[in-house]
Structure formats: C-alpha cells, structure tokens
Amino acid sequence: MSDLVRTLITGLVSSAILLILVWIFWKIYDRPSKRQLEVEQERQEKSKEIRMWRAVEAQMAQEEAEAEALALIERKKAEQRARAIPPPSGVVSNAFAKLDAPTGGEKFNEQFKPKQELEEIQVEDLVVQVQQDDSDVLLAPELVEVRQDIGEEAEHFLELLQQEDEPKDEEIEPEIVESESVEQEIQETKEQDDKAIADEKVDWDSKSEKDEDDPWSVGW
Numbered sequence: 001m002s003d004l005v006r007t008l009i010t011g012l013v014s015s016a017i018l019l020i021l022v023w024i025f026w027k028i029y030d031r032p033s034k035r036q037l038e039v040e041q042e043r044q045e046k047s048k049e050i051r052m053w054r055a056v057e058a059q060m061a062q063e064e065a066e067a068e069a070l071a072l073i074e075r076k077k078a079e080q081r082a083r084a085i086p087p088p089s090g091v092v093s094n095a096f097a098k099l100d101a102p103t104g105g106e107k108f109n110e111q112f113k114p115k116q117e118l119e120e121i122q123v124e125d126l127v128v129q130v131q132q133d134d135s136d137v138l139l140a141p142e143l144v145e146v147r148q149d150i151g152e153e154a155e156h157f158l159e160l161l162q163q164e165d166e167p168k169d170e171e172i173e174p175e176i177v178e179s180e181s182v183e184q185e186i187q188e189t190k191e192q193d194d195k196a197i198a199d200e201k202v203d204w205d206s207k208s209e210k211d212e213d214d215p216w217s218v219g220w
Helices: 005-030 036-086 091-096 105-110 123-132 154-213
Strands: none
Touching: none
16 A cells, blocks of 8 residues: 555544544533523523513503493493482472572462363364264355366368368479470470471572572582
8 A cells, every 4th residue: 555545544534533522522511501591591581571561561451441431431320320319308498499489388389280271172072073074065065077078070080181181282283284384395395496407408408409500509
C-alpha cells in the first residue's frame, strides 16, 4: 500500500471516532441550566395568569351589564307601582278643603249626581213598532212606473239601408256619363282626322292630274 492510501484510511477512521465522541458529549452535557428552567417556568405562569385575569374581567363586565339591565327594569316597575298607588285620604281632604268643597257625606256624593232627571226609554217596544209599522209604503202619492222603450221594427232598418245605398248610385251615374262623353269626343276627333287626311289626298290627286296635263310642269 502506498503512504497516501494509508493516511486517508487513518484519517477517515479517526474522524468517525471523533464524531461519535462529540455526539455522546452533547447528549450528556448539552442541557438547559437551572436558571434557564426557572425563567421558562415564570414565563408560563405569567401567561396563565394573564389569560385568567382576562377571562375574569370579561365575566365581570358581563355580570355588570346584566345587573344594570335588571336595575333599570326594577326601577321602571317601582315607578309604575308608585304611580298606581292612590294619594292618602288626608291629602285629598286638604285639597278639597282649600277649594271650599265638601270632602265626605251626602254633599260630596251629590256633586257627582246628574242635575237632570233621567227618562226611561223602552227600546224593545220601539223596535217592535218600527218593524211592524209598514203603512208609510201604502201612503205613497204615485206609483213609480218603469220606462220601457219600444223596439224599432225591421222595416225602419230596411228604409235606412236603402237611403244609405241611394247616394252611392247617384255618385256612380255621373262617372258613367262622364266616361261616355269622353268616348264620344275621342270618336269625333278620330272622324275629323280621317276627314282631313281624305281631303289632303283629294287635293294631292287633283294637283297631280293638273301637272300631268301641263307640259311645262317639272314634277315638283
């Protein structure tokens, strides 16, 4: 073996042994100190106390709000009871005495009695009379008659229809007359044109005959 290989093997083995020794030393001696443990414990206790006091404060605030609501309800009930209690008789008598009014006995009760006498009315008898008394219906001056319109007959409708149809015929007749007059005018114009053409032919024929008879005619 060469020296290089031998040195590499010895270095590898020694490094492995040193790593094992360091791990053992770290496992045995690498632990927190007592002071560090005490500080960690104090922190945990303080966090517990803080959470506890926050819960206590929240509960106290809730209880205080409920107590205020109950106190408000009790106060309202007490005020209602105080209003419902009548004043003492001594206070009432003193008030009436200041007004020079009687505070008891018959004179005090007479103040609340009606001044006029009450009349008794028999309601049931009146109702029976109203239901049985129907004479006012027979005393009417005139009977009410229902108006009935007489229906129109079919002949009247036919006359109306005929009257509506007559103007239409009258309107059609002038149109027919106008068309006939136009046709007559067209025929007259055609006849006049035919006559004019025939006259021109006659004149032309007569001229041609004269030219043939005349030896000096050139034929223009």
